[in-house]
Amino acid sequence: MTYPDGPVPSLPPEQEALFEGAAVTYALHRPGLPDAAVHLLADTLRGRSFPVLLDLGTGTGQVPLALLSAGTDLTHIEAVDVSPQMLRQARQALTPVLGHCTLTLVHAAADAYEPLTTLPGEPDSGPGLITCCRSYHWLNGEAVLEMADRVAAPGAAVAIMGDGSLWTHDVDWTRALRELIQRYLGAERRACAHRSYAEPRRSYEEDLAASAFNDVTEHRFPVTRTWAPQEVLGYLSTTSFAAPELFAERHEAFEDEALALLHAHAVDGALVEEAMFRVLLARRPEGAR
Template sequence: MTYPYGPLPDLYPEQEALFASAAATYARYRPGLPDAAVRLLADVLRGRPSPVLLDLGTGTGQVPLALLSAGAALTHIEAVDVSRQMLHQASQALHPFLGDCTLTLAHAAADAYEPLATLPGEPDSGPDLITCCRSFHWMNGRAVLEMADRVATPGAAVAIMGDGSLWTHEAGWTRALREMIQQYLGSERRAGARSSYAEPRRSYEEDLADSPFSDVTEHLFPVTRTWMPEEVLGYLRTTSFAAEKLFAERHRAFEDEALALLRAHAVDGALVEEATFRVLLARRPGGAR
C-alpha cells in the first residue's frame, strides 16, 4: 500500500532542481549499501514489534530497498525527499518488495518534515530507525535531529552514513579525473549551477553530541568497487559537482576527454575504488525519550 503524497512546506527549490534531472541515472549508477551495513541496520530493528523506518533524503529508495531485500520485517516505511522524480524512482523500486509493508512518500525537505496523518485502521507509531544515507550534508543537521526526537519511538536509533564520493576518493585515476573537472568548471568544487560546495561547519559527531541522540557508535565497513569507465561517466551525471548542465555545450567534449582519461588509467578495462562506508549509529542515552 502507498499513501498519496504531496508537497509539504519549506521545500528548497534549488535542491529539488539539483536532483530532479538525475533521478533515473541515479538509480542506475549510484552504488548501493554494503551488505554488512545493511545487516547492522536490520539488527537495530530486530525485536521491535512493528518496525517502522523513516528514511530522510531517500533518493531512489536505496536504504529501504536494501532492508526489504535482506528480509527485514518492516511494517511501514516513510521515505522523504526534496525531489518528486527521486520519489517516483523510489516508488517503482520498492513496490515489488513491499508485501504487507505500507509506504508513505513525502515530498519534503528533511528538516521541514512532519509525519502525515495515519489512515483509518493503520498503526499510529513513530519510526524505530531513522536513516540518512549520503544525504545528511545537505540538511540542517540540528533541525533534523530535533525533528527525529519529536517523532521517534523510545529506543529508536538514528543512522547517519556515507562513503564520500569519487571527488573525495584518493587514487591516481580519481585525482586525474578531479583535475580534469576543475579544468572545465574551475578549481572550487561545484554544488549545482549556482554555488560551490561548502564543508559543513560542524561534524556529524558534533551535531549528534548536542542532540538527544548523543549515544553514538561508529561502524566502518571497507568496500572495494570496480568501475567501468562508462559507469564513471554515468555516476558523474548524478553528482552536484559534475552534472551535465554544469558543462552546458561543453559536456560532450568533457565526456569524450574524460572517457579517454579513464580508459588510460584502467587495468584490464576496469577502475578500482577502495572506500570505507561509515555508519554513525546514535541513540538517546539509556533509551530515554
C-alpha cells in the same frame, strides 16, 4: 501514498531541482549499501512489534530497498525527498518488494517532515530507525535531529552513513579526474549551477553530541568497487559536482576527455575504488525517551 501533492512551501527551487533530471541514471549508477551495513541496520529493528523506517533524503529508495531485499520485516516505510522524480523512481523500485509493508512517499525537506497521520502499529510508536544515507551533508542537521527526537519511537536509532564520493577518493585516477573537472568548472567543488559546495559547519559527530541522540557508535565497512570507464561517466552525471548542466555546451567535450583519461588509467578495462562505508549509529542515552 504520497504527500503533499503540491509544491513544498519555502523550499529553494535549486534544492528541489538539484537531482530531478538524474533519477533514472541515479538508480542505475549509484553504488548500493554493503551487506554488513544492511545487517547492522536490520539489527536495530529486531524485536520491535511494528518496525517502522523513516528514510531522509531517500533518493531512489536505496536504504528501504536494501532492507526489504535482505528480508527485514518492516511494517511501514516513510521515504522523504525534495525531488518528486526521485520519489517516483523509489516507488517503482520498492512496490514489487513491499509485501505486507506499507509505504508513504513524502515530498518535503527532511527537517520539515511531519507524519501525515499516526503511523501503522502502536499509537504514537513512531519510527524505530531513522536513516540518512549519503544525504546528511545536504540537510540542516540540527533541525533534522530535533525533528527526529519529536517523532522517533522510544529506543529508536538514527543512522547517518556514507562513503564519500569519487571527488573525495584519493588515488591516481580519481585525482586526474578531479583535476579535469576543475579545469572545466573551476577549482571549487560545485554544488549546483549557481553555487559551490560548502563543508558542513560541524562534524556529524558534533551534531549528534549536541542532540538527544548522543549515545553514538561508529561502524566502518571496507568496500572494493570496480568501475568500467563508461560507468564512471554514468555516476558523474548523478553528482552535484559534475552534473551535465554544469558544463552546458561543453559537456560532450568533457565526457570525451574524461573517457580517454579513464581508459588510460584503467587496468584490464577496470578502475578500482577502495572505499570505507561508515555508519554512525546513534541512540538517546539509556533511560531517555
